[in-house]
Amino acid sequence: MDVKTQRFQKASTEALTDDRLQAVMAGAIDHFDQARKVAVEEVTPRVWETYRERGRKIKEHTIENLDYYLELLTNRVEGNGGVVHFARHTDEATSIVLEIARARGVKRVVKSKSMLSEEMGLNRVLEAHGIESVETDLGEYIIQLSGETPFHIIAPAMHKSKEEVGELFSKKLHTKRLTEIKSMASAARQALRRKFLEADMGITGVNFAVAETGTIVLVTNEGNGRMCTSLPKVHVALMGMEKVVPALEDMAVMLRLLPRAATGQRITSYVTFVSGPRRRTDEDGPDEFHLVIIDNNRNKLLADPELREALNCIRCGACLNICPVYRKIGGHSYGYVYPGPIGAVVTPVMVGLPKAKDLPFASSLCGACKEVCPVKINIPRMLLKLRSDLVEGSRSQRKSSIFDRLLSRIWGITMFSSFTLAWAHRLIIILQKPLKHEGNLRRIPIPILSRWMRARDFPSLARYSFHQKWKKTLKDESKGKGSAGNEEDLNVIK
Amino acid sequence: MFGVSKDEFLMRVRDALGKTEVSSDPEYLPLKIRRQHQRQKVVTVKARADARRTEILDSLVRVAGLNGWHVYRSGSVEGVVDYVVSLAKKKRVRRVVRSDDKFLKTIPLDERLQRNGANVKVVRKGRDLSRKQLRRDMAQAQLGITGVDYAVAETGTCVLLSRDGMSRAVSLLPTIHVAIVEAGQVYENLDDIFAICRLAFQDNRYDMGSYMSFISGPSRTADIEQTIVVGVHGPKEAHMVLLDSSGMKS
Numbered sequence: 001m002d003v004k005t006q007r008f009q010k011a012s013t014e015a016l017t018d019d020r021l022q023a024v025m026a027g028a029i030d031h032f033d034q035a036r037k038v039a040v041e042e043v044t045p046r047v048w049e050t051y052r053e054r055g056r057k058i059k060e061h062t063i064e065n066l067d068y069y070l071e072l073l074t075n076r077v078e079g080n081g082g083v084v085h086f087a088r089h090t091d092e093a094t095s096i097v098l099e100i101a102r103a104r105g106v107k108r109v110v111k112s113k114s115m116l117s118e119e120m121g122l123n124r125v126l127e128a129h130g131i132e133s134v135e136t137d138l139g140e141y142i143i144q145l146s147g148e149t150p151f152h153i154i155a156p157a158m159h160k161s162k163e164e165v166g167e168l169f170s171k172k173l174h175t176k177r178l179t180e181i182k183s184m185a186s187a188a189r190q191a192l193r194r195k196f197l198e199a200d201m202g203i204t205g206v207n208f209a210v211a212e213t214g215t216i217v218l219v220t221n222e223g224n225g226r227m228c229t230s231l232p233k234v235h236v237a238l239m240g241m242e243k244v245v246p247a248l249e250d251m252a253v254m255l256r257l258l259p260r261a262a263t264g265q266r267i268t269s270y271v272t273f274v275s276g277p278r279r280r281t282d283e284d285g286p287d288e289f290h291l292v293i294i295d296n297n298r299n300k301l302l303a304d305p306e307l308r309e310a311l312n313c314i315r316c317g318a319c320l321n322i323c324p325v326y327r328k329i330g331g332h333s334y335g336y337v338y339p340g341p342i343g344a345v346v347t348p349v350m351v352g353l354p355k356a357k358d359l360p361f362a363s364s365l366c367g368a369c370k371e372v373c374p375v376k377i378n379i380p381r382m383l384l385k386l387r388s389d390l391v392e393g394s395r396s397q398r399k400s401s402i403f404d405r406l407l408s409r410i411w412g413i414t415m416f417s418s419f420t421l422a423w424a425h426r427l428i429i430i431l432q433k434p435l436k437h438e439g440n441l442r443r444i445p446i447p448i449l450s451r452w453m454r455a456r457d458f459p460s461l462a463r464y465s466f467h468q469k470w471k472k473t474l475k476d477e478s479k480g481k482g483s484a485g486n487e488e489d490l491n492v493i494k
Numbered sequence: 495m496f497g498v499s500k501d502e503f504l505m506r507v508r509d510a511l512g513k514t515e516v517s518s519d520p521e522y523l524p525l526k527i528r529r530q531h532q533r534q535k536v537v538t539v540k541a542r543a544d545a546r547r548t549e550i551l552d553s554l555v556r557v558a559g560l561n562g563w564h565v566y567r568s569g570s571v572e573g574v575v576d577y578v579v580s581l582a583k584k585k586r587v588r589r590v591v592r593s594d595d596k597f598l599k600t601i602p603l604d605e606r607l608q609r610n611g612a613n614v615k616v617v618r619k620g621r622d623l624s625r626k627q628l629r630r631d632m633a634q635a636q637l638g639i640t641g642v643d644y645a646v647a648e649t650g651t652c653v654l655l656s657r658d659g660m661s662r663a664v665s666l667l668p669t670i671h672v673a674i675v676e677a678g679q680v681y682e683n684l685d686d687i688f689a690i691c692r693l694a695f696q697d698n699r700y701d702m703g704s705y706m707s708f709i710s711g712p713s714r715t716a717d718i719e720q721t722i723v724v725g726v727h728g729p730k731e732a733h734m735v736l737l738d739s740s741g742m743k744s
Contacts (some may be wrong), residue, residue, distance in 0.1 A: 032720075061520065071504060098495050253683070275701075277704065285656060295506065
């Protein structure tokens with residue numbers, strides 16, 4: 001996928017001013033977040049907490065022993081009759097897939113959703129080699145037809161209204177103008193059913209891989225994952241190297257966590273466990289099974305003990321749905337496959353910090369992402385770490401401008417003693433007079449400030465400081481009955 | 495050879511982890527349970543399922559209903575057959591495919607469906623069907639009937655293994671899927687199922703079979719405006735018929 005992380009400022013500003021997008025997003029994102037809350041209530045928050053704790057332990061243990069479990073997984077997949085490939089980068093992964101396809105004369109591919117294939121930009125490469133590659137998850141299909149990238153990791157077409165989808169289908173699938181969502185799904189079913197039956201190869205992602213049994217696990221709702229793994233002669237599964245878990249019984253925990261955190265479901269309609277190609281006595285299933293294990297800069301996360309826990313992520317999207325920043329700027333602003341809080345951590349490491357230096361700052365550090373994460377990843381801590389890397393890093397990466405440094409210098413002088421602070425207070429009271437307007441300041445015509453103030457209120461400084469207030473009135477009041485104070489007091493406390 | 499060798503890949507992982515040599519067995523507890531102990535574990539699981547049968551069945555019926563299954567609980571084989579036949583009639587089903595399931599063979603389902611004018615194909619490629627033919631039959635069928643290997647009360651799930659006589663597509667390609675569940679196949683939770691599967695894996699020389707499907711309702715999507723639509727790729731309707739003769743004297 002093309003990296004567009006440098007455009008973050010511009011893209012997020014565009015998203016903020018796109019009224020249509022804001023309206024569509026507001027409803028959609030709340031829907032997911034509410035569903036998750038209801039699902040957690042159903043199992044009770046106490047029990048949910050025990051699942052989270054167990055999930056985290058499983059992932060931590062696996063990542064700490066990743067080499068061991070990848071080896072075990074490889075041996076067991078091979079024991080099941082599958083072939084395992086290893087790719088350091090997306091280029092290697094892509095050539096592996098192309099070679100499998102070329103050697104078997106594959107002309108038509110059906111794909112079920114895989115974020116890793118987005119990292120690879122796989123569809124484009126396959127098409128360039130004359131291989132038709134069709135996304136079969138409805139959301140991904142819509143995205144592919146409109147030539148976009150996924151907006152959300154579990155709801156790729158979240159930003160599209162049904163009118164837009166209806167228009168898209170009539171243009172690309174030559175349906176009549178559809179208005180009902182049901183008939184759109186039905187049109188996609190029809191178009192894709194034929195693709196499934198004709199496909200020579202199925203490509204899927206991997207939600208989890210069980211090392212002991214050599215099994216890949218797909219968590220889906222539509223049934224396209226089952227189609228891709230059952231109908232074509234060849235099945236290729238693309239897996240980020242962090243997706244492994246040790247034991248089959250670990251899946252009991254993971255399957256309680258992922259669907260609830262992602263869509264608020266007790267479990268998805270389908271969970272598919274693939275352990276190699278069809279056996280001799282099976283009635284159907286692919287003759288060949290290939291597992292491609294891909295690094296693509298995950299080892300950079302692994303190598304940094306402070307960022308390693310980002311590899312615990314099970315890609316549920318809960319942190320996106322709760323994030324006050326994602327909820328306003330949406331998935332495309334982040335400029336890479338993984339948006340939202342977890343994306344703000346993994347993207348800079350995957351594409352290089354200088355290229356994505358705005359992302360660690362795309363957070364208010366409110367901590368909501370950490371609270372909802374089903375495997376308790378401390379995202380705010382890692383965002384701070386990346387911010388600190390940016391400041392401490394090489395001069396070219398350094399975020400702080402002359403302006404920033406000047407500002408902190410002035411700040412330092414002001415805060416030096418209560419004496420200087422009192423003088424600064426007096427000075428600002430005078431300076432702000434012409435700008436005061438209903439308790440806030442008007443936009444200050446200095447570019448950096450005016451941009452900041454465009455979407456935010458900047459309260460004016462109160463006439464009296466807390467210190468002064470305390471001396472004059474509050475002290476006595478607090479001794480007395482502890483009144484709530486008047487308007488001016490509230491301003492002071494603000 | 496495309497990509498890199500396993501050894502080179504794992505060496506990079508080890509480097510990143512700061513390890514200098516090949517990792518030794520991390521002694522992860524669930525992987526350390528030997529076959530004999532796993533068998534004991536499964537015995538306990540089964541005993542618990544038997545002891546709490548009624549409760550577990552009630553819970554299966556409740557959760558499956560919430561997940562979008564049409565659930566029918568029958569005290570007799572005749573009740574099961576009647577339900578499927580009347581469903582086929584109501585939906586004007588002309589073509590039926592069913593798995594070559596041990597239990598389904600013993601009940602008079604095919605005859606009754608055929609008597610009502612439906613064509614019933616039993617899926618068994620080895621005998622008379624080519625891969626292509628099998629697929630065509632399956633894609634044209636309106637109704638697919640399967641047994642199950644297990645059912646899970648916790649999640650309202652039917653577990654189907656893929657093997658001799660059990661095509662993956664019977665529960666996938668037809669418009670309606672009917673899963674016939676026997677009371678003794680139902681377990682309480684996911685942990686129970688995975689304990690059983692692991693024992694099967696150990697018993698079968700470290701092979702758990704090529705495919706296991708958890709089916710927990712009809713195919714669904716919410717990809718357009720978060721509106722749930724059923725039947726996007728797989729079955730539009732999923733029926734769970736539970737044969738529970740516990741209330742009757744055998």
